[in-house]
Structures are given as structure tokens and as C-alpha cells.
Amino acid sequence: MPCAERNEGAVVSTSINLPPGAEIAHLPQPLRLECGEELRGVFVGYEILGPEHAPLVLVQGGISSGRHLAAHESDKAPGWWEGCVAPGGPIDSKRFRVLALDYLGGNGLTTQPQLCERVEHAGLGFPEVSTYDQAKLTALLLDELGVSELHAFVGASYGAMVALAFAERYPERVGSILAISGAHQAHPMGVAWRSLQRRVLRLALENALPGEALSIARGMEMVSSRSPEDLARRFGGKPREGGPRSPWPVESYLEACGRDYVEGFRPEPFYVLSRAMDLHRVVPEQIFVPATLVSVSSDQLVPSSQVAELASRMAGPVRHIEVESLLGHEAYLSEFESFAVLLREALDA
Structure with missing residues (x-):
């Protein structure tokens, strides 16, 4: 596990054990964060599925998700979006090359906080991370992989926030975004x-x-x-x-x-x-990438009214779809039929 520790204002990573199916990239240069600090020796954990030369779709979920989207030959364990990412599925891993990565500061193979013995260091010895930082990390990983442009960025919950940040900062590197249960800033609820x-x-x-x-x-x-x-x-x-x-x-x-x-x-x-979710802010008027925004009628964390506001302020082509569901913010994990249709339409657009 690539943990982080303080070293004269820097953060460096330590030893890593790779599980089956996981891959890792080491960023050769320090990662400058929005808060002004630098991370050195950053590792990025990721998994990639599908044909090597197919259009690349990046998929990111909530803060508890990660690089393992679905079972595959190297790792038979079910992933967090099993069924949605599959050969012939809504995100078709026969048609697309599908990438997912572990978040910076999160609970995966990407650089993260160390285990803490003292409460004053619990998560606070690690610099504040923004969605712009996650977007930068994504762009740097794409550089390492030799990828100039994503066909699409599909993000749900925190992943939707990162997708919006990526679209604002790197519009030339993504064809479209599908942002599910995410908005331009954190809602007070x-x-x-x-x-x-x-x-x-x-x-x-x-x-x-x-x-x-x-x-x-x-x-x-x-x-x-x-x-x-x-x-x-x-x-x-x-x-x-x-x-x-x-x-x-x-x-x-x-x-x-x-x-x-x-x-x-x-x-x-x-x-x-x-x-990091609470710190999220993007400028809708600076997002020109074609976007599909999906809200859920019963979502109290990202209400449909907030997503409608985002849609009204975005500069590029946008459509807002509200899914009727009682399952709230994480409906995308359970309402397979509704979201399967939306995913296929967005990736075909």
C-alpha cells in the first residue's frame, strides 16, 4: 500500500504490493496541489479492461469505489459496478477500453495517508485534496499511458465531481462526460x-x-x-x-x-x-465539453434542483435527465435498467 509521510514539507510514498489485475504508474515529477503543497514519489493504482486500441472510457465512482470495476480474467472478484461494465454491457468492454483508478488520498494503491497513531494526524497529515487535483492526477496517468484523449469520462457521486473538474481543466482531452449524482459544488445537506x-x-x-x-x-x-x-x-x-x-x-x-x-x-x-467532497467547486460557465447530467429524484445529497442549476450554467451542449427512484444518491448502483439505457446513449452520442 503506497502510504504518505511528511518529509520536509513533501509527501513520499513507501512500499507497494500489487494485487491480481492491478497496475501501477509512478509519476516522475512532483504533483503540485491546489492547496500549494507538493506530493513527491506519487503512485497511481489503476485497472484497464478491453481491446488495446479501442476508444478509452474512464469510469470513476464514489469515495468508497476504486480501480476494480468488474470481475475479469486476472481478478474474478466482483467489482463495484458489476454488470454495468462487462462484455456486451452498458459500458461494453468488448467495444471500449475501460479505465478506472484509485483516488489520491483514498483507500487503494494510489498515494494515501499513513496509518495514524495520534488523532491530530488522522487524515490531517495529508494535504487537502481537491477535485482539480484528482483531475490533474488523471491527466498525468493518461500521459504515462500514452493516451491523448478519452472517448468519455463516466463519473458517479465523487467521480461526477472529478469528471466536471476534468472537463473544465482538460477539455481537449475528453470527448464527453456523463456525470451522475454530482454537481458544481457540494450541497449544504x-x-x-x-x-x-x-x-x-x-x-x-x-x-x-x-x-x-x-x-x-x-x-x-x-x-x-x-x-x-x-x-x-x-x-x-x-x-x-x-x-x-x-x-x-x-x-x-x-x-x-x-x-x-x-x-x-x-x-x-x-x-x-x-x-475533498466538501471542498469541491468548479465553474460551470467554463465547461464546454458535451455533457449528460443525471440526477435522482430522491437524492438528498445532490438534489435535482442543484443539477438543473448546473445544466443551466454550463457553456457547452448539455442535457439533464432525472431518474425517478426511491434509492437516493446511490441509485446508480442498483437501478440497473434505468442507468444501462443512459450509459449506452451517452457513449453512443
């Missing part, structure tokens, strides 16, 4: 939820409970990304029998989600990317 998550992380880390902190933060994330109607439909029952402290169905669900999450993620990257 999203900032409110994430600020509470970070407070929970800090409080629990002060008491040496990093796993419990991350589990609770993940539970809050699951609640904020769902709609009240969805939770009522799925978990409207009574507490399980077994005594006065028997958990409610939704309580058991959140505890299970938290346990599963802690097995594969750490608090420090969660903290860094949570903060």
Missing part, C-alpha cells in the same frame, strides 16, 4: 452529513476506536444516501424478539454495513476524501 461523520471519526479516534468510528461513519453515509421511503419499504418492521434491547431491522442493517466496510477500508482515507 451533503456537507452537513459529512461534517458529522468526520466529528465521529475524530471523537472515536481520540478514544482509540478507529474501527467503531469508521463503522458509524459508514452507517451515516448509508442513511444519507437513501430516501426515507426506501428505508421504510425495506426496514419497516418491529424490533427483533430477544429482550428490551433488541435491535430494529434498520439498526441491524447499518451495523452489518459498518462491519463489512471496516474490513476493507481505513479511517484516514475516508477522512481525506470526505473533506
Whole structure:
């Protein structure tokens, strides 16, 4: 795992163990960040699928996603967008070459914070990262891969924010973008939820409970990304029998989600990317790349009204599509049929 440590104002990466199917690029030059700091010795973890000379589509998801989109020959484990990225699928890995990478500061193979023993260093020993920084990292990876232009950039949640930043800063390097559940800046509702998550992380880390902190933060994330109607439909029952402290169905669900999450993620990257989402800002009037913007009717973190505002302010060709769903911010992970149609249309445009 490429961690980061302070060294006279710089951040350098340490040893890396590559899992099956993963590839890694080492950036030869320091990465200058929007905050004014530099990262040295940056590594970028990525996976790439599909025919070698096919048009390249970049796919990025939320802060808990990463380079592994779908099962393939080298790694049979299911990916985070299994079914959407597949031979003959909506993002057709027979027709397109498909790239995904781990975020800077995130929980993958790309340079990230070290494990922290002291709470004051929990995610804070790593520089603040912006979506423009993630876009720059993407452009530098494309340089390393010898790719001059993307056919399309498909981004969902945080990935949509990065796609918008990439379109603003590198318009000559992408044919079009599809931004799902993302807007030009963080909505106050999203900032409110994430600020509470970070407070929970800090409080629990002060008491040496990093796993419990991350589990609770993940539970809050699951609640904020769902709609009240969805939770009522799925978990409207009574507490399980077994005594006065028997958990409610939704309580058991959140505890299970938290346990599963802690097995594969750490608090420090969660903290860094949570903060990065809140810092997100792009200038819609400077985005000329053709764009398809997708919102979800029940999304409380990125409301359709905010995506409509973004569409009205963008300088280039744009269409805004609202998907009717009770599944909230992460509907793109479950509403396969609706999003399959949108993905095919956007990539064919």
C-alpha cells in the first residue's frame, strides 16, 4: 500500500504490493496541489479492461469505489459496478477500453495517508485534496499511458465531481462526460452529513476506536444516501424478539454495513476524501465539453434542483435527465435498467 509521510514539507510514498489485475504508474515529477503543497514519489493504482486500441472510457465512482470495476480474467472478484461494465454491457468492454483508478488520498494503491497513531494526524497529515487535483492526477496517468484523449469520462457521486473538474481543466482531452449524482459544488445537506461523520471519526479516534468510528461513519453515509421511503419499504418492521434491547431491522442493517466496510477500508482515507467532497467547486460557465447530467429524484445529497442549476450554467451542449427512484444518491448502483439505457446513449452520442 503506497502510504504518505511528511518529509520536509513533501509527501513520499513507501512500499507497494500489487494485487491480481492491478497496475501501477509512478509519476516522475512532483504533483503540485491546489492547496500549494507538493506530493513527491506519487503512485497511481489503476485497472484497464478491453481491446488495446479501442476508444478509452474512464469510469470513476464514489469515495468508497476504486480501480476494480468488474470481475475479469486476472481478478474474478466482483467489482463495484458489476454488470454495468462487462462484455456486451452498458459500458461494453468488448467495444471500449475501460479505465478506472484509485483516488489520491483514498483507500487503494494510489498515494494515501499513513496509518495514524495520534488523532491530530488522522487524515490531517495529508494535504487537502481537491477535485482539480484528482483531475490533474488523471491527466498525468493518461500521459504515462500514452493516451491523448478519452472517448468519455463516466463519473458517479465523487467521480461526477472529478469528471466536471476534468472537463473544465482538460477539455481537449475528453470527448464527453456523463456525470451522475454530482454537481458544481457540494450541497449544504451533503456537507452537513459529512461534517458529522468526520466529528465521529475524530471523537472515536481520540478514544482509540478507529474501527467503531469508521463503522458509524459508514452507517451515516448509508442513511444519507437513501430516501426515507426506501428505508421504510425495506426496514419497516418491529424490533427483533430477544429482550428490551433488541435491535430494529434498520439498526441491524447499518451495523452489518459498518462491519463489512471496516474490513476493507481505513479511517484516514475516508477522512481525506470526505473533506475533498466538501471542498469541491468548479465553474460551470467554463465547461464546454458535451455533457449528460443525471440526477435522482430522491437524492438528498445532490438534489435535482442543484443539477438543473448546473445544466443551466454550463457553456457547452448539455442535457439533464432525472431518474425517478426511491434509492437516493446511490441509485446508480442498483437501478440497473434505468442507468444501462443512459450509459449506452451517452457513449453512443
